[in-house]
Amino acid sequence: MESINGRSVPLVSPIHLTSVYRIADLDCIDAINANDGEGYVYARDGHPNATELATSLRTLHNSNWGVVTATGMAAISTAILALLSQGDRIVASHQIYGKTKKLFRNELSRFGITTSWVDTNDLDAVRRELSQSPTKLVFVETIANPLCRLANLKELANTAHEFGAMLFVDNTFASPVLCRPLDRGADLVMESLTKMIGGHSDVTMGFLAGSDPQQGEQIASSTSTWGLTSSPFDCWLVSRGLATLELRMQAATRSAMSVAQWLERQPNVKRVIYPNSPSHPDHHLARSFYPDGAGNMLCFELPDREAVNLWMRSSPEIPFCPSLGHHTTTCSHPDTTSHRFESDADKRLLGITPGLVRLSIGCEPVVQILSALERGLRAIS
Numbered sequence: 001m002e003s004i005n006g007r008s009v010p011l012v013s014p015i016h017l018t019s020v021y022r023i024a025d026l027d028c029i030d031a032i033n034a035n036d037g038e039g040y041v042y043a044r045d046g047h048p049n050a051t052e053l054a055t056s057l058r059t060l061h062n063s064n065w066g067v068v069t070a071t072g073m074a075a076i077s078t079a080i081l082a083l084l085s086q087g088d089r090i091v092a093s094h095q096i097y098g099k100t101k102k103l104f105r106n107e108l109s110r111f112g113i114t115t116s117w118v119d120t121n122d123l124d125a126v127r128r129e130l131s132q133s134p135t136k137l138v139f140v141e142t143i144a145n146p147l148c149r150l151a152n153l154k155e156l157a158n159t160a161h162e163f164g165a166m167l168f169v170d171n172t173f174a175s176p177v178l179c180r181p182l183d184r185g186a187d188l189v190m191e192s193l194t195k196m197i198g199g200h201s202d203v204t205m206g207f208l209a210g211s212d213p214q215q216g217e218q219i220a221s222s223t224s225t226w227g228l229t230s231s232p233f234d235c236w237l238v239s240r241g242l243a244t245l246e247l248r249m250q251a252a253t254r255s256a257m258s259v260a261q262w263l264e265r266q267p268n269v270k271r272v273i274y275p276n277s278p279s280h281p282d283h284h285l286a287r288s289f290y291p292d293g294a295g296n297m298l299c300f301e302l303p304d305r306e307a308v309n310l311w312m313r314s315s316p317e318i319p320f321c322p323s324l325g326h327h328t329t330t331c332s333h334p335d336t337t338s339h340r341f342e343s344d345a346d347k348r349l350l351g352i353t354p355g356l357v358r359l360s361i362g363c364e365p366v367v368q369i370l371s372a373l374e375r376g377l378r379a380i381s
């Protein structure tokens with residue numbers, strides 16, 4: 001932010017559309033590089049819109065450092081590229097975002113970084129896996145995609161640390177409104193800003209923060225060197241979304257609780273998956289960590305794929321778009337989108353069926369959401 005000093009300045013930060021900065025003289029560039037001068041040099045290394053956004057997000061996550069990246073995947077990549085090396089091992093939850101799985105399985109393996117998969121809701125299994133061989137990183141989602149399994153971050157952090165590993169948390173489904181993983185003992189946290197934090201489906205970005213200041217410096221440098229940084233306009237858009245994050249998250253979470261309860265009463269809905277529902281395997285964790293609702297994501301199951309087609313065609317107010325966190329309600333279908341390339345056996349093991357619909361609840365009035373859902377359900381009854 002600019003200081004005022006007897007002038008007037010724009011209330012809303014300008015978008016600094018410049019890739020490079022004009023520098024007064026050689027002493028000035030030396031001072032900037034030594035970090036005791038004010039200003040920027042080259043936009044890949046940093047720019048005012050990135051600084052503003054990273055500062056706001058760092059405050060929300062109570063972290064020592066934070067970097068914004070071009071996408072959520074870039075935030076995960078930059079942590080690994082900066083902190084892991086050939087021969088290192090990751091232990092990851094078997095319920096994570098499909099692209100993260102692909103990154104670990106198909107990309108990192110080419111650089112000699114291996115991943116073992118484990119059910120992170122089973123702490124004994126995590127401990128067993130960690131005792132097998134040295135592990136650098138344990139990776140988990142706060143609220144896992146798509147079945148909303150909840151991670152007990154404090155227990156996982158303690159267990160990881162016991163074995164000398166860092167805990168890296170993907171907090172995208174929770175956002176800092178519901179959870180601040182660093183306060184629960186995690187070493188690193190990332191958010192896909194593309195989702196709830198951006199909130200308007202017009203930008204892709206990511207954020208990475210952590211507790212160790214030295215790692216922060218290493219990561220800022222690696223992010224620029226690998227070229228994973230973000231543009232001024234994108235940062236500006238996310239800053240604008242972030243301004244209403246808490247209001248949107250609270251409204252959407254309240255509605256998600258109501259929608260889950262309403263869906264449970266509908267005869268052609270086979271199953272509802274929401275952490276606060278008594279039927280959810282983690283409802284005891286939901287009760288202690290998220291008593292007012294575990295976010296805006298939920299799933300429900302229809303009899304089969306054709307029922308999903310009928311439902312979608314009859315509830316056009318809930319568009320089918322394979323993302324989440326929009327300010328109005330959208331739906332997705334894990335079987336044909338996020339988990340398309342998983343084997344049938346793995347999908348069944350996780351409980352992903354052709355009838356499973358994932359909802360990202362928005363902040364329009366809840367009656368509007370319920371009437372759209374009802375129209376769709378009438379079409380299949």
Ligand SMILES: *Cc1c(COP(=O)(O)O)cnc(C)c1O
Nearest residue numbers: 071072073097145172192194205
């Ligand atoms: C979308 C998403 C990502 C990746 O973020 P992008 O901004 O799409 O790169 C990672 N984790 C989760 C849980 C996500 O939903």
